[in-house]
Amino acid sequence: MTMSMGQMGRRLLGWTVAGMALMASGAAFAELGQPAPWEYKLQEAATPVMENITWFHDALLVVITLITLFVLGLLVAVMVKFNARANPVPSRTTHNTLIEVAWTLIPVLILVGIAIPSFRLLFLELDVPKADLTIKAVGKQWYWSYAYPDNGKFEFDSLLACDETRQKCEPPRLLSVDNEMVVPVNKIVRVQTTGADVIHSFAVPAFGIKIDAVPGRLNETWFKATKTGMFYGQCSELCGKDHAYMPIAVRVVNDQEFAQWAEAAKKKFASAPQNSFAAAEGAKGIEAQ
Numbered sequence: 001m002t003m004s005m006g007q008m009g010r011r012l013l014g015w016t017v018a019g020m021a022l023m024a025s026g027a028a029f030a031e032l033g034q035p036a037p038w039e040y041k042l043q044e045a046a047t048p049v050m051e052n053i054t055w056f057h058d059a060l061l062v063v064i065t066l067i068t069l070f071v072l073g074l075l076v077a078v079m080v081k082f083n084a085r086a087n088p089v090p091s092r093t094t095h096n097t098l099i100e101v102a103w104t105l106i107p108v109l110i111l112v113g114i115a116i117p118s119f120r121l122l123f124l125e126l127d128v129p130k131a132d133l134t135i136k137a138v139g140k141q142w143y144w145s146y147a148y149p150d151n152g153k154f155e156f157d158s159l160l161a162c163d164e165t166r167q168k169c170e171p172p173r174l175l176s177v178d179n180e181m182v183v184p185v186n187k188i189v190r191v192q193t194t195g196a197d198v199i200h201s202f203a204v205p206a207f208g209i210k211i212d213a214v215p216g217r218l219n220e221t222w223f224k225a226t227k228t229g230m231f232y233g234q235c236s237e238l239c240g241k242d243h244a245y246m247p248i249a250v251r252v253v254n255d256q257e258f259a260q261w262a263e264a265a266k267k268k269f270a271s272a273p274q275n276s277f278a279a280a281e282g283a284k285g286i287e288a289q
């Protein structure tokens, strides 16, 4: 079947519109704190750090688009104006001081312009402010343990909420856990991470945090969640065969709910070492599958 240019143009337009509608619908289904089907952008920010990351990402996208279009324009101009047919007798020019200074200086200025907000963002991420509470997240093969030293010194394990075949899971699939990490809204939470066996990585996209959990080291990061709700992340360092099955689920609640939860958790997880042991044995059970 042969198509005229007009038909082809219309078909292309049709595909473009369909693609954009799909993207828009994907974005419309996006739920706070978790990934959505066909999502192509960053998850909606729930902390000041992630708002900054999103802003920086969007700003860089503009810069990179302008540079790409500029270079593309130059290439097209060269191809049209200076091909052998259009320009049979090429110029013998080899140096132009002005343009050489310009094409060195302008990229340097652009890079410095990018470096300033980049370093500001890095310092914001790495400089932990005075924390309202500290939570220690320990990565284990293959689940997380959370300790709350400031709220009653309890510790508990957080395992994937799926059956052993991982076919029957609580929604959102492969992200929900049995015991969520709970934090108060609008409070600065310092997260300390370490690994119990191999290197894991504690990451929650909506909070803009991702920090390695390394055996024998204590890393720290922070977040201040400004929205209540459920926020999901995953272990982000290849840590073994069940790396994909150790999600991170954070429930952000108001102060009162947090106090109630901490009270209840203190009692529920009073015998933490036994719980950890039981969970570890349980995890081994899955491993044996």
Ligand SMILES: [Cu+2]
Residues within 6 Å of the ligand: 139, 140, 199, 200, 201, 235, 236, 237, 238, 239, 243, 246
């Ligand atoms: Cu891991």
